[in-house]
Amino acid sequence: MTASLLPVANGRTTRRALIGLLRRRPGRTALALLATVSSTTAGLLVPPLLGAIVDAVVEGAETSRVDLLAVGLLVAGIAQAGLAAVAIVRVASVGEHLLADVREDVVERVLHLPLADIEEAGLGDVVARVSGDVDAVSEATREAIPELVAAAFAIGLTIVGLGILDWRLALAGFVVLPIQVLAARWYLGTSAPVYATEREALGRRTGSITEAVTSAPTITALRLGPDRAVDVARRSAEANETALRAARIRTRFFGMLNVAELCGLASVLVVGFLAVRADAITVGTATAGALYFHRLFDPFNSLLGLLDTAQEATAAFARLVGVLGLPVPPPPAREVEPADGSITLSGVRFGYRPDRPVLHDVDLDVPDGERVALVGPSGAGKTTIARLVAGIDAPDSGELRIGGLDHDVLHPTIWRRTVNLVSQDAHVFSGTVADNLRLAAPAASDAELRAALDVGDAAGWVDRLDEGLDTRVGDGARTLSPVEANQLALARDALRPARVVLFAEAPAEAGSPAARRLDAALARVASGRTAIVIAHRLTQARDADRIVVLEHGHVVERGTHTELAGAEGPYAALWRDWHGARSNPAAGGSDGGDR
Numbered sequence: 236m237t238a239s240l241l242p243v244a245n246g247r248t249t250r251r252a253l254i255g256l257l258r259r260r261p262g263r264t265a266l267a268l269l270a271t272v273s274s275t276t277a278g279l280l281v282p283p284l285l286g287a288i289v290d291a292v293v294e295g296a297e298t299s300r301v302d303l304l305a306v307g308l309l310v311a312g313i314a315q316a317g318l319a320a321v322a323i324v325r326v327a328s329v330g331e332h333l334l335a336d337v338r339e340d341v342v343e344r345v346l347h348l349p350l351a352d353i354e355e356a357g358l359g360d361v362v363a364r365v366s367g368d369v370d371a372v373s374e375a376t377r378e379a380i381p382e383l384v385a386a387a388f389a390i391g392l393t394i395v396g397l398g399i400l401d402w403r404l405a406l407a408g409f410v411v412l413p414i415q416v417l418a419a420r421w422y423l424g425t426s427a428p429v430y431a432t433e434r435e436a437l438g439r440r441t442g443s444i445t446e447a448v449t450s451a452p453t454i455t456a457l458r459l460g461p462d463r464a465v466d467v468a469r470r471s472a473e474a475n476e477t478a479l480r481a482a483r484i485r486t487r488f489f490g491m492l493n494v495a496e497l498c499g500l501a502s503v504l505v506v507g508f509l510a511v512r513a514d515a516i517t518v519g520t521a522t523a524g525a526l527y528f529h530r531l532f533d534p535f536n537s538l539l540g541l542l543d544t545a546q547e548a549t550a551a552f553a554r555l556v557g558v559l560g561l562p563v564p565p566p567p568a569r570e571v572e573p574a575d576g577s578i579t580l581s582g583v584r585f586g587y588r589p590d591r592p593v594l595h596d597v598d599l600d601v602p603d604g605e606r607v608a609l610v611g612p613s614g615a616g617k618t619t620i621a622r623l624v625a626g627i628d629a630p631d632s633g634e635l636r637i638g639g640l641d642h643d644v645l646h647p648t649i650w651r652r653t654v655n656l657v658s659q660d661a662h663v664f665s666g667t668v669a670d671n672l673r674l675a676a677p678a679a680s681d682a683e684l685r686a687a688l689d690v691g692d693a694a695g696w697v698d699r700l701d702e703g704l705d706t707r708v709g710d711g712a713r714t715l716s717p718v719e720a721n722q723l724a725l726a727r728d729a730l731r732p733a734r735v736v737l738f739a740e741a742p743a744e745a746g747s748p749a750a751r752r753l754d755a756a757l758a759r760v761a762s763g764r765t766a767i768v769i770a771h772r773l774t775q776a777r778d779a780d781r782i783v784v785l786e787h788g789h790v791v792e793r794g795t796h797t798e799l800a801g802a803e804g805p806y807a808a809l810w811r812d813w814h815g816a817r818s819n820p821a822a823g824g825s826d827g828g829d830r
Contacts, residue, residue: 241360243431244556249549252556256333263332267325274318275389278530280311283400286523293518330375338369341555347563349647350627362445363438364558368551371434375548383545386534393534397527401516404524407506408531411499415535418491423546426484430550433477440470496532503528573638573645573653575603576734576765578624583633585619593619595788596633601781603638603734606758606766608776610806611785617769620785621737624767626650637735655733661717661724665709668697671723672704676730683730691726692756693719718749725756736761738768754778773813782806 244252257264288304342365345353353361398405447454447463454463507521516524578601586592594616601607609617622628623635626647635642637653645653664671672684679687684704688694696719700706708715715723728736738757754775757768770776777796784792784799784806792804799806 241364241554242557242560244553244560246553248560249553249556252559253333253552256336257329259336260329260332263325263329267322267329270318270322270325274315274322275393277311277315277318278389281308281315281526281530283396283523284308284311285526286400286517286519286521288519289522290517290519334369334373337372337552337555338365341365341369341558344558344561344563348561360438360442363434363441364554367437367441368434368554371551372548372555375544382537386537389534390531393527393531397524400524400527401510401520403506403510403515404503404521404528407502408499408524408528410502411495414491414495414498418488418495421491422484422488426481426488426546427550429477429481429484430546431553433474433481433547434550434554436470436474436477440467440474443467443470492535499531500525500528570649571640571644571646572649573640573734575638576653577601577603577636577638578735578765578767579634579636580620580623580630581634581636583623583630583635585623585628585631592631593788594623594630597788597790599783599790601765601767603765604763605780606761606768606778608768608770608779608782609785610770610773610776610782610809614787615785616788617785618739619788621656621739621767621769624735625654625656625737627656653733654735654737655728655731656737656739657724657728658739661720663709663715663720663723665707665711667702667705667707668700668723669704671708672727672730675727679730684726687726687729690729690756690759691722691724692752693722693726696722718753721753722756725753725760729760733764735765735767738766750774773810776806784809 284304284307288301288308291301291304345361345365394405394408397408443463443466447467454460503525507516507524510516511518511521578599580597580599583594583597583599584592585594597616597620599607599620609620611617619628623630623642624637626642626645629635629642637645637650664674669681669684672687673679676683681704685694688697697703697706700713706713738761750772751774754772757775758778761768768775768779770779770782776782779796782792782794782796782799783790784804786805792799792802792806794802800810801807
């Protein structure tokens with residue numbers, strides 16, 4: 236199934252979001268604009284001062300007048316340079332704060348989105364937005380935005396100065412405007428969809444690479460390496476093709492700008508020459524006019540040339556704003572807590588695709604405090620039931636209630652507080668052991684952390700670490716084994732006051748000492764709570780209060796281990812296979828599962 240990418244904001248929404256971000260810090264924004272205007276204004280004094288020097292020399296004025304004008308020119312140049320430095324710093328400061336706000340807002344929104352939406356979009360699109368798109372906006376913030384703002388003010392004020400100097404010279408300079416406007420309109424209209432396509436292609440490429448890297452063991456085991464390499468190559472080729480299309484468009488655009496410069500400067504020089512010969516203006520005025528127009532080259536080329544960076548950043552920013560525009564559940568008007576940890580499924584049907592249902596009219600009652608093991612072959616619907624109970628997906632039909640509250644009534648915030656899902660892929664966050672534990676209980680004391688480690692059977696190896704709870708783990712630090720990571724996850728779960736816990740299979744080989752210890756830790760964490768265990772090791776099912784056997788999305792058996800092992804049903808067959816031909820399924824036999 237093709238991933239459905241997260242939405243992209245339209246132009247109006249993107250502009251509204253940008254204005255809203257700038258309004259968060261009006262003082263900084265105003266100071267940045269003031270410094271930019273002041274720098275540009277100081278620079279406008281340079282051409283007329285140079286023109287005045289030319290006129291003074293032509294008229295044979297006294298040396299003191301030329302010296303005074305030269306001092307004024309020097310002061311104007313120094314003022315422009317100093318104010319330009321201040322303007323660059325202030326504009327960059329505004330941009331960096333804006334970028335920080337965007338990054339924090341996007342990450343917060345992603346963390347509050349339903350997991351089903353994240354999975355449907357695909358990991359690659361999410362990663363591309365919070366990394367590649369943020370990087371594109373970051374580059375524009377540090378380099379393009381300060382130059383764009385300065386260029387825009389320089390162009391506007393220079394045109395005003397040229398008009399004040401002489402209207403004929405200003406009119407001659409406007410010859411370039413139609414060429415530049417047509418070039419800009421063509422570029423904006425042509426490049427915008429190309430850059431949007433490029434960002435999407437980069438997102439798909441990131442997704443393909445991320446999936447290949449994170450699934451490397453599975454790909455290697457199934458010998459799917461060549462197929463995945465072909466997919467990565469195809470996604471990379473798509474991204475490269477869109478990048479080349481953008482480069483070809485840029486090349487044509489810059490060629491148009493060069494033609495505009497030639498036409499404009501030639502027009503101003505010709506008009507200046509004719510005006511001087513007719514004694515309408517002085518040589519100094521004509522010189523100042525030519526310098527004014529020449530000064531437009533850099534800011535105008537910067538403004539139009541940086542449209543490339545601006546277009547890419549705009550496309551990236553629109554993708555970020557698209558995430559910010561995704562609806563999140565509002566805070567509950569009143570916190571209606573479940574009465575207990577009971578779970579009820581009545582006639583539940585669900586499928587990841589409309590034409591392929593996974594669960595068929597499933598009925599399941601789990602009383603408060605009971606531990607139920609879900610047993611069945613791969614694809615039977617065990618994980619799907621856990622996803623429904625965790626609130627990741629919603630039933631297509633039927634009723635799902637947690638603590639007597641219907642799933643449509645239970646607010647996601649309260650749902651997450653009530654139900655805790657412990658995945659078999661236990662993630663270790665970069666930080667100390669204590670940091671990892673306090674994600675579940677930020678205010679927990681060291682004594683409470685150690686008690687939780689005892690529950691998760693992690694106290695032994697944590698105490699052996701050089702710095703104990705303060706030992707750094709995760710990326711760039713001590714790497715935990717899969718068993719240690721799961722023990723840490725169980726300790727973290729012990730700190731959460733969730734009434735319901737959902738356990739996936741821990742990645743430890745059946746029969747190993749590690750598997751027995753993880754099962755014992757799981758039992759301690761589940762004590763006093765409602766627990767659903769996806770049991771691939773039947774020793775987990777044997778220790779549960781009740782077993783529910785699933786086949787093809789149907790509940791085919793339910794009961795205690797003793798009841799089901801003594802019956803001639805699917806569970807008994809599984810138990811016999813688990814123990815081997817010489818086990819006694821009715822009596823439970825020896826602990827053959829631990830061999």
